[in-house]
Amino acid sequence: MPFQIRDKHGASRAVAYLMLVAGGYNLITGVVMRLGEPVAELAALGVASLAFLATGVVCIRRPQALPRAFWPAVPLLSVAAISGLNYATRDTTTGAQLFYLWPLLFAASFLSRWLVGITVAAISAGHAAVAFAFSATTAALHDWPAVSVAMAMTAFVVAGLRERNDRLRAVLEAQASSDSLTGVANRRAFDEELTRTAEAASRGGDPLALVMVDVDHFKAINDTWGHATGDRALRAVADALSGTTTGTDHLVARLGGDEFAVLLRSGPGEALRYAEQARARLATAPGLPSGPPELSIGVAALPHHAGSAEELQRVADAALYGAKEAGRGCSAVAGYRINAA
Numbered sequence: 380m381p382f383q384i385r386d387k388h389g390a391s392r393a394v395a396y397l398m399l400v401a402g403g404y405n406l407i408t409g410v411v412m413r414l415g416e417p418v419a420e421l422a423a424l425g426v427a428s429l430a431f432l433a434t435g436v437v438c439i440r441r442p443q444a445l446p447r448a449f450w451p452a453v454p455l456l457s458v459a460a461i462s463g464l465n466y467a468t469r470d471t472t473t474g475a476q477l478f479y480l481w482p483l484l485f486a487a488s489f490l491s492r493w494l495v496g497i498t499v500a501a502i503s504a505g506h507a508a509v510a511f512a513f514s515a516t517t518a519a520l521h522d523w524p525a526v527s528v529a530m531a532m533t534a535f536v537v538a539g540l541r542e543r544n545d546r547l548r549a550v551l552e553a554q555a556s557s558d559s560l561t562g563v564a565n566r567r568a569f570d571e572e573l574t575r576t577a578e579a580a581s582r583g584g585d586p587l588a589l590v591m592v593d594v595d596h597f598k599a600i601n602d603t604w605g606h607a608t609g610d611r612a613l614r615a616v617a618d619a620l621s622g623t624t625t626g627t628d629h630l631v632a633r634l635g636g637d638e639f640a641v642l643l644r645s646g647p648g649e650a651l652r653y654a655e656q657a658r659a660r661l662a663t664a665p666g667l668p669s670g671p672p673e674l675s676i677g678v679a680a681l682p683h684h685a686g687s688a689e690e691l692q693r694v695a696d697a698a699l700y701g702a703k704e705a706g707r708g709c710s711a712v713a714g715y716r717i718n719a720a
Contacts, residue, residue: 386489391439391442393485394485395438402432410425450490454485458498461482483495483537486498492538502527503530506523563621563633564633569632586644586680593637593676594616594637612667616661623653625645647680647683650678675708675709677695677702679697
């Protein structure tokens with residue numbers, strides 16, 4: 380999205396620090412150290428400095444009070460302010476142009492590529508206005524393209540590094556939330572999603588069903604056919620659970636060993652149908668020398684059988700144990716048993 384801001388907390392802090400530093404710097408160097416110069420010029424610099432300081436305080440204390448359009452406008456407003464101050468002070472020195480680095484780095488760090496491009500163009504135009512107004516034409520013709528190219532290259536490098544870091548972070552987040560053997564979610568991701576969806580269901584949202592799954596006699600598969608076959612059996616279970624359609628989003632997780640869990644935004648009836656369809660799908664899995672494993676399944680739903688995430692887990696576990704006690708290879712929903720298809 381063109382106006383999406385990345386890391387709003389970091390962006391607000393970056394703006395706050397800039398405004399506080401810029402406000403103090405301009406107040407000292409533009410007003411205090413130039414007393415005796417035209418009053419109108421000093422007043423303009425003083426008002427601008429105070430405006431910077433006020434904006435910095437708001438960004439630290441109440442960034443949510445600022446409109447959404449403020450954040451993508453920040454680099455352009457900063458470029459305008461820097462160009463205006465450079466023009467007012469007739470400053471064409473290299474040091475003055477270095478202030479353009481802040482809006483450039485802000486855009487490259489927090490905004491989309493096309494806003495970065497607009498920021499580079501604004502910097503080029505702002506610097507040109509100052510350079511051609513107060514420098515010799517020959518000097519301006521050398522200085523203006525040099526600054527523009529340097530800013531463009533800096534933006535390109537920073538934006539590229541940011542995108543590379545985003546990709547690496549996405550990979551690390553995926554690795555941190557998925558099971559390395561089966562590719563489904565791990566316990567950490569399951570716990571987070573269970574907490575989030577249970578809270579939503581408790582507030583009156585869609586019901587939440589929890590399907591607990593155990594692979595029957597998994598130790599015998601490992602002992603008889605080897606751990607490689609056992610791993611293939613676990614992947615087949617994960618594929619069956621993931622590949623079974625539910626009509627709604629569902630999260631499949633491996634909690635550890637031969638235990639899986641599935642979260643569905645549905646009631647117990649739909650969850651039970653899902654469980655039996657997954658069992659049927661697994662029964663057709665090819666290529667396992669041990670044959671497709673059987674499953675014991677327990678189903679519970681919130682708010683039908685529980686009022687919280689913890690209680691939902693307890694009820695679903697109890698249903699799973701009921702399925703095991705009934706002879707395994709079957710599904711149980713909150714205290715009653717359904718024979719396997």
